[in-house]
Amino acid sequence: xxSSGDRPPHDSVVGALRGLAExxxxxxxxxxxxxxxxxxxxxxxxxxxxxxxxxxxxxxGVAIKIMxxxxxxxxxxxxxxxxxxxxxxxxxxxxxVTVFDAGPDWLVMERVHxxxxxxxxxxxxxxxxxxxxxxxxxxxxxxxAHDAGIVHRDLKPSNILLDAxxxxxxxxxxxxxxxxxVTALTQSGMVIGTPRYMAPEQIDTRRCSIGPATDVYALGxxxxxxxxxxxxxxxxxxxxVFDRIVREEPRPPKSLNDRIATDLQTIVLAALEKxxxxxxxxxxxxxxxxxxxxxxxxIVAKPPTPVERLRRTVRKRKGVxxxxxxxxxxxxIALAVLLPKLGESRRTLGLWREVTTLMTxxxxxxHRGALERARAGLDRGIAQCRAFLAEDDVADAHxxxxxxxxxxxxxxxxxxxxxxxVERDATLAEARHERGFLLLARYERxxxxxxxxxxxxRSAGATPPDVxxxxxxxxxxxxxxxxxxxxxxxRDSNYVREIERRFAAAEVDRLQWRWENAERTHRAIxxxxxxxxPSLVALAKLSIDRHDWAGAIGHASAALEQNAGxxxxxLIRARAALESRLRSRTGSIDPDPIRDDxxxxxxxLPHNALAYRERGRLRISVADLDGAIxxxxxxxxxxxxxxxxxxxxxxxxxxxxxxxxxxxDFTEAVHISPEFGQAWAQRALVRATQGDTxxxxxxxxxxxxxxxxEAGWNRQMRTLLAMLHAR
Amino acid sequence: MFPETTWSLIxxxxxxxxxxxxxxxxxxxxWRPVYLYVRSAWxxxxxxxxxxxxAFFLWLLEGEPLKRYAPERGGFRPYLKVLLxxxxxxxxVALKRLKRGGQARIxxxxxxxxxxxxxxxxxxxxxxxxxxxxVVGQAVERVxxxxxNDGRADAFALYERYDLAGGDDGMxxxxxxxxxxxxxxxVKHELSVVREAVRREIRSxxxxxxxxxxxxxxxxxxxxx
Numbered sequence: 001x002x003s004s005g006d007r008p009p010h011d012s013v014v015g016a017l018r019g020l021a022e023x024x025x026x027x028x029x030x031x032x033x034x035x036x037x038x039x040x041x042x043x044x045x046x047x048x049x050x051x052x053x054x055x056x057x058x059x060x061g062v063a064i065k066i067m068x069x070x071x072x073x074x075x076x077x078x079x080x081x082x083x084x085x086x087x088x089x090x091x092x093x094x095x096x097v098t099v100f101d102a103g104p105d106w107l108v109m110e111r112v113h114x115x116x117x118x119x120x121x122x123x124x125x126x127x128x129x130x131x132x133x134x135x136x137x138x139x140x141x142x143x144x145a146h147d148a149g150i151v152h153r154d155l156k157p158s159n160i161l162l163d164a165x166x167x168x169x170x171x172x173x174x175x176x177x178x179x180x181x182v183t184a185l186t187q188s189g190m191v192i193g194t195p196r197y198m199a200p201e202q203i204d205t206r207r208c209s210i211g212p213a214t215d216v217y218a219l220g221x222x223x224x225x226x227x228x229x230x231x232x233x234x235x236x237x238x239x240x241v242f243d244r245i246v247r248e249e250p251r252p253p254k255s256l257n258d259r260i261a262t263d264l265q266t267i268v269l270a271a272l273e274k275x276x277x278x279x280x281x282x283x284x285x286x287x288x289x290x291x292x293x294x295x296x297x298x299i300v301a302k303p304p305t306p307v308e309r310l311r312r313t314v315r316k317r318k319g320v321x322x323x324x325x326x327x328x329x330x331x332x333i334a335l336a337v338l339l340p341k342l343g344e345s346r347r348t349l350g351l352w353r354e355v356t357t358l359m360t361x362x363x364x365x366x367h368r369g370a371l372e373r374a375r376a377g378l379d380r381g382i383a384q385c386r387a388f389l390a391e392d393d394v395a396d397a398h399x400x401x402x403x404x405x406x407x408x409x410x411x412x413x414x415x416x417x418x419x420x421x422v423e424r425d426a427t428l429a430e431a432r433h434e435r436g437f438l439l440l441a442r443y444e445r446x447x448x449x450x451x452x453x454x455x456x457x458r459s460a461g462a463t464p465p466d467v468x469x470x471x472x473x474x475x476x477x478x479x480x481x482x483x484x485x486x487x488x489x490x491r492d493s494n495y496v497r498e499i500e501r502r503f504a505a506a507e508v509d510r511l512q513w514r515w516e517n518a519e520r521t522h523r524a525i526x527x528x529x530x531x532x533x534p535s536l537v538a539l540a541k542l543s544i545d546r547h548d549w550a551g552a553i554g555h556a557s558a559a560l561e562q563n564a565g566x567x568x569x570x571l572i573r574a575r576a577a578l579e580s581r582l583r584s585r586t587g588s589i590d591p592d593p594i595r596d597d598x599x600x601x602x603x604x605l606p607h608n609a610l611a612y613r614e615r616g617r618l619r620i621s622v623a624d625l626d627g628a629i630x631x632x633x634x635x636x637x638x639x640x641x642x643x644x645x646x647x648x649x650x651x652x653x654x655x656x657x658x659x660x661x662x663x664x665d666f667t668e669a670v671h672i673s674p675e676f677g678q679a680w681a682q683r684a685l686v687r688a689t690q691g692d693t694x695x696x697x698x699x700x701x702x703x704x705x706x707x708x709x710e711a712g713w714n715r716q717m718r719t720l721l722a723m724l725h726a727r
Numbered sequence: 728m729f730p731e732t733t734w735s736l737i738x739x740x741x742x743x744x745x746x747x748x749x750x751x752x753x754x755x756x757x758w759r760p761v762y763l764y765v766r767s768a769w770x771x772x773x774x775x776x777x778x779x780x781x782a783f784f785l786w787l788l789e790g791e792p793l794k795r796y797a798p799e800r801g802g803f804r805p806y807l808k809v810l811l812x813x814x815x816x817x818x819x820v821a822l823k824r825l826k827r828g829g830q831a832r833i834x835x836x837x838x839x840x841x842x843x844x845x846x847x848x849x850x851x852x853x854x855x856x857x858x859x860x861x862v863v864g865q866a867v868e869r870v871x872x873x874x875x876n877d878g879r880a881d882a883f884a885l886y887e888r889y890d891l892a893g894g895d896d897g898m899x900x901x902x903x904x905x906x907x908x909x910x911x912x913x914v915k916h917e918l919s920v921v922r923e924a925v926r927r928e929i930r931s932x933x934x935x936x937x938x939x940x941x942x943x944x945x946x947x948x949x950x951x952x
Contacts, residue, residue, distance in 0.1 A: 012891040012892070013859060013860050013863045013864055013867075015890045015892060016867050016891060016925060017859070017863060017950060017951060018890065019886070019889070019890030019891075019918070019922050020922060020926060020929075020951075021951060022922075023922035023923065023926060024926075034899060034900060034901075035899070040951075041951045520940060520941045520944075523941070
């Protein structure tokens with residue numbers, strides 16, 4: 001025992017940490033029986049933390065998985081979880097990780113001393129024969145579950161653990177997919193993560209239902225990767241992978257690794273058949289064929305005949321409307337969640353299915369740059385909602401309409417639809433929640449219209465938002481309304497996903513200037529789902545708020561990598577680049593990429609005044625005055641009172657030698673924003689050149705009064721005043 | 728808001744006496760981790776490693792690296808590791824400047840030699856482990872003093888036997904209760920009280936060493952693996 005004052009030896013630190021882990025668990029109220037003593041953390045996943053632990057009753061080492069506190073299951077889900085766990089706990093197979101005991105949010109399992117197949121694969125590739133034998137064993141373990149009526153549904157290399165002697169053991173039966181159902185959806189229905197090992201029927205439910213063949217597909221996909229070092233359907237984003245799983249045949253493994261035997265290739269491709277009925281019936285059948293291959297017997301699977309190959313080529317050309325299939329992802333899971341709750345309003349549910357499908361499809365179209373098709377799809381949904389409403393004026397349909405209109409970029413109409421939804425059913429929290437996003441966008445636009453970033457550039461820091469709000473009470477009202485709506489309680493919603501709820505909470509933090517909280521939550525969302533673009537966009541906005549232009553460009557680019565159709569991300573990236581360009585004073589950054597981004601933003605957000613305004617400002621800086629005036633006019637028409645757009649157009653008029661128009665615009669600018677020193681200063685200069693000495697003097701004085709001492713035009717104004725007085 | 732962290736103090740007060748003392752404080756906390764890193768990365772003797780550690784902190788103190796630290800891009804500890812990696816190229820220069828001298832020692836060197844790392848140890852892992860030991864060890868020590876001074880040494884003794892003694896996987900609350908004659912309920916309660924005190928100490932310490940809540944939570948999680 002260390003005496004007082006000594007540094008405790010290392011193992012006491014380990015003991016202290018173990019005690020702290022136990023303490024954390026107690027603080028969180030996880031009801032783990034006392035017989036288990038928690039040890040170090042040995043694994044950490046999206047849904048749970050795995051501790052090494054000791055079962056004091058049986059005196060043996062175990063592994064205990066503790067669910068993350070926000071994922072604890074309740075009600076029907078918990079009952080289902082328990083049923084599955086009980087069934088799994090009865091499984092005894094050398095290739096299955098044994099489950100000993102479980103509670104509502106913990107699971108006691110056999111401790112496997114080794115690495116996961118994923119880690120093993122990353123270390124070095126397996127020999128072909130070893131890979132085939134490994135999957136044969138894994139398939140035997142999975143078959144034991146199939147015999148007990150359990151389908152794994154989420155087989156992947158990280159779920160296959162290798163014991164010290166290399167024996168594979170399948171983990172996470174009946175657990176992963178269940179939690180997956182709860183959290184799998186993002187804003188418009190995308191499944192999280194990259195679904196590399198997911199079978200087509202898990203994506204497109206019209207094909208057939210999920211069963212043992214679903215696990216066969218995953219085993220085939222893992223074997224394919226072991227043999228070729230790439231997944232059967234590679235792609236950078238979930239969208240791309242989905243698309244390929246549903247539509248494309250995998251490349252024959254031999255074309256990637258010519259040492260693979262033809263029979264082994266046939267086995268892999270048979271497991272990866274798109275049509276589940278054409279795959280092995282269950283994991284045991286796959287294992288049997290792998291065993292036949294191992295001992296050199298004739299295998300059961302047959303390669304596709306030439307006719308079959310031709311049929312597939314045709315199907316590939318026709319495309320099987322991948323986008324629709326994608327939409328069905330939303331349905332699969334939405335249905336599972338919705339059906340029990342919405343039994344009485346089947347018609348509304350039917351409409352919602354259409355709407356989610358169309359929105360997902362539109363997102364994919366936008367990503368691919370097919371903007372017209374995306375719009376046409378959304379318009380179809382809008383027409384459907386309107387037809388529905390003509391017959392049945394229910395709040396839910398107004399809400400769906402509002403979502404479609406927002407996706408279409410038509411914020412004014414969307415707001416009206418959501419107002420109607422709230423009017424008809426004040427308890428429809430989803431409508432308020434959705435309206436909150438619109439109010440947030442409107443608030444941001446209003447703030448933009450009064451926030452003089454040019455001013456902020458030249459002064460020590462930005463004008464704090466609260467100061468701006470004091471000057472512009474309407475902006476404050478918008479912010480408060482947005483906060484109120486976004487705080488609507490949608491926890492039990494049929495339409496709003498958990499991730500959207502967390503997103504809204506983070507946005508409320510951002511609206512309340514709790515930037516660190518907002519950033520933390522957005523980052524946590526991205527930890528769970530790196531593809532959730534709304535959070536990437538929000539992080540980009542946070543960077544803009546903090547004048548971290550490089551950060552904004554980085555986040556916006558990351559969002560665009562996920563979905564190249566995000567008009568807002570183009571706009572943010574362009575603005576950040578423009579700000580850093582203006583700030584650098586040398587202005588040496590190439591304007592073309594900024595221009596490209598703004599063009600894309602305008603193409604995608606034709607209603608967005610800010611995009612026009614920024615392009616107008618950019619055009620002034622490259623002396624394209626007519627273009628600038630056209631853009632700024634568009635901006636002015638689309639916004640209600642944008643002082644900066646007026647000020648910018650005034651400047652363009654000055655450059656184009658149209659002083660009267662310039663004075664009119666500066667007048668509008670200072671009328672909207674009386675503290676707009678730069679607009680006062682510019683009007684003073686124009687008036688002076690026009691011989692309006694009195695007006696110029698008044699404007700120059702006003703400019704000096706409202707501007708901060710470090711404003712760039714102050715000296716100019718003092719010189720002007722001196723000259724005019726001399727005159 | 729929150730009390731000022733050591734880090735925010737440093738960024739606020741560059742080149743003042745207060746800055747120097749805050750920085751010295753920070754160096755003290757990271758001295759052992761850095762020493763172990765240096766010693767294992769370059770297989771130096773104790774004396775050389777101590778000198779290099781000293782040189783590293785001088786380089787840190789006087790040079791640009793601290794000014795370039797941008798908290799929003801990541802925690803301080805990962806940044807320190809980046810600097811250590813970069814220090815490899817600068818070590819000889821730094822050492823020369825150290826020898827040319829005049830510089831007072833930043834931190835007293837005590838018993839560092841006692842913890843010579845294994846030759847093949849991963850320096851970054853050593854660094855992290857030393858950091859955990861530093862943070863947890865000191866927190867436990869403070870709690871020990873605190874409980875002893877408050878006349879609650881018995882509660883700490885239970886904690887010591889159950890948590891700190893480590894090793895004995897078979898021990899349960901019941902067996903501890905039996906061997907000490909303290910009722911089980913009391914054992915549980917006292918353990919929870921001491922653990923909570925340790926938790927608070929560690930977190931307040933981490934708060935000093937981090938710039939925001941996010942980094943604090945990251946560092947807190949990092950302790951557990």
